[in-house]
Amino acid sequence: MAIELAKRVLDRLEEHGFEAYYVGGCVRDWLLQRPVHDIDICTNAHPGDVILLFPDHVPTGLKHGTVSVKVEGQLFEVTTFRTEGKYEDYRRPAEVQFVSELRLDLERRDFTMNAMAMDRHQVLHDPFGGQEDIEHRLVRAVGIPLERFQEDALRLLRGVRFASQLGFVIEDQTMLAMKQMAPLLAHIAVERIREELNKTLDSKAPEVGCQLLNETRLMAYAPEVEKLFILSNEHAWRLRHLQTVTQKWSLLLFAANYSPVQAREVCRFLKMSKRETEAICCLVELLTRLQPKWDVPQEIEWGPLLLEVGWDTCNEFFLLLQACWWEERQSFSMQALLDQYENMPVKTIKDLAITGLDLQVAVQKKPGEWIVRVLESLLRQTALHGLPNTPEALVEVAKKEVAQDEH
Ligand code: ATP
Ligand code: MG
Numbered sequence: 001m002a003i004e005l006a007k008r009v010l011d012r013l014e015e016h017g018f019e020a021y022y023v024g025g026c027v028r029d030w031l032l033q034r035p036v037h038d039i040d041i042c043t044n045a046h047p048g049d050v051i052l053l054f055p056d057h058v059p060t061g062l063k064h065g066t067v068s069v070k071v072e073g074q075l076f077e078v079t080t081f082r083t084e085g086k087y088e089d090y091r092r093p094a095e096v097q098f099v100s101e102l103r104l105d106l107e108r109r110d111f112t113m114n115a116m117a118m119d120r121h122q123v124l125h126d127p128f129g130g131q132e133d134i135e136h137r138l139v140r141a142v143g144i145p146l147e148r149f150q151e152d153a154l155r156l157l158r159g160v161r162f163a164s165q166l167g168f169v170i171e172d173q174t175m176l177a178m179k180q181m182a183p184l185l186a187h188i189a190v191e192r193i194r195e196e197l198n199k200t201l202d203s204k205a206p207e208v209g210c211q212l213l214n215e216t217r218l219m220a221y222a223p224e225v226e227k228l229f230i231l232s233n234e235h236a237w238r239l240r241h242l243q244t245v246t247q248k249w250s251l252l253l254f255a256a257n258y259s260p261v262q263a264r265e266v267c268r269f270l271k272m273s274k275r276e277t278e279a280i281c282c283l284v285e286l287l288t289r290l291q292p293k294w295d296v297p298q299e300i301e302w303g304p305l306l307l308e309v310g311w312d313t314c315n316e317f318f319l320l321l322q323a324c325w326w327e328e329r330q331s332f333s334m335q336a337l338l339d340q341y342e343n344m345p346v347k348t349i350k351d352l353a354i355t356g357l358d359l360q361v362a363v364q365k366k367p368g369e370w371i372v373r374v375l376e377s378l379l380r381q382t383a384l385h386g387l388p389n390t391p392e393a394l395v396e397v398a399k400k401e402v403a404q405d406e407h
Pocket of ligand 2: 038
């Protein structure tokens with residue numbers, strides 16, 4: 001499907017006398033028979049030629065030779081063969097040079113499995129042995145590993161990420177260079193680091209990535225993050241049983257015995273969004289409060305938790321507990337949580353038969369923080385302890401509570 005559309009781009013370039021290839025991640029994923037999420041194309045045509053041949057385009061990164069070509073609504077990045085000039089700050093080339101040879105373009109790429117191209121007749125161009133490395137399940141830097149990591153330190157984390165996404169091993173020389181170049185990661189923007197860590201956690205074998213982070217000491221420049229991976233290592237296998245990176249970060253933080261305050265610091269260091277930070281800190285707080293013992297399921301009183309943090313968070317928390325108690329998962333079912341939720345006649349303050357204003361009128365008292373306090377108490381009593389949800393019953397209890405408060 002997508003490949004047929006992409007092939008039209010290759011066809012058109014070749015019909016006009018240019019070379020064109022599928023390149024990078026898509027070729028790797030085809031060989032691995034993994035789903036391909038974007039198809040990149042490289043060509044010896046200059047960006048100006050590409051623009052002329054494909055009027056329907058977006059000039060995504062002209063300076064770097066990239067034009068996004070649209071075919072039936074789908075975008076394909078078409079990039080002119082290039083080499084990268086001298087690198088600055090261990091992360092980006094100061095300039096790129098367009099070249100006429102495919103091999104030179106493949107040479108600038110990070111790992112052998114990402115340095116292959118395929119033409120429209122499915123002939124593979126693989127000057128660095130990527131296919132063989134894929135067969136041996138190896139992550140190997142193209143060329144001299146030390147130099148490659150020095151050029152762009154983000155490659156260090158990309159290596160770990162690919163190993164855990166694909167369940168590959170890092171080739172010895174590449175591994176040695178990673179250990180040696182680890183401190184260079186300090187030069188990389190933390191947003192890009194977070195993105196690679198998230199992809200690692202989100203991968204097929206996240207525990208492989210965690211183990212590699214410890215072995216290579218890539219995060220040594222950020223002691224709180226490094227310590228997190230060291231201390232949580234023995235529980236990292238449980239990550240496979242979780243669904244979202246929010247849950248995964250929370251599990252690691254709990255496994256490392258980090259307090260909610262320390263958890264917040266890690267989130268801040270990694271510049272996570274406010275929403276993500278709050279979600280993680282809330283889950284870590286719940287875990288810290290409940291202190292679930294590993295592999296020892298215990299009864300949970302879901303009612304008060306449901307009222308406190310709501311269904312969505314309880315559901316995420318449930319999944320976390322399931323990972324904490326994985327071996328016993330048979331005896332720990334979702335049913336208790338579902339039952340409790342369904343049995344609650346009211347679920348939030350909005351479901352109560354009276355409003356704050358009704359309360360104020362009934363009690364004849366100036367508005368103040370007492371209103372929320374009393375409403376919350378009424379919610380607990382109706383949701384969990386059988387108080388009827390009628391205006392009369394609620395007002396009666398409210399009056400008693402206010403009177404008690406005043407004493
Ligand atoms: P993904 O499945 O995550 O998209 P990918 O291999 O396609 O993996 P991209 O970041 O989309 O990764 O990059 C596309 C290609 O560009 C890579 O396959 C690789 O050849 C090259 N590349 C990307 N980032 C780097 C880098 N930092 N250094 C060298 N080559 C890189
Ligand atoms: Mg890609």
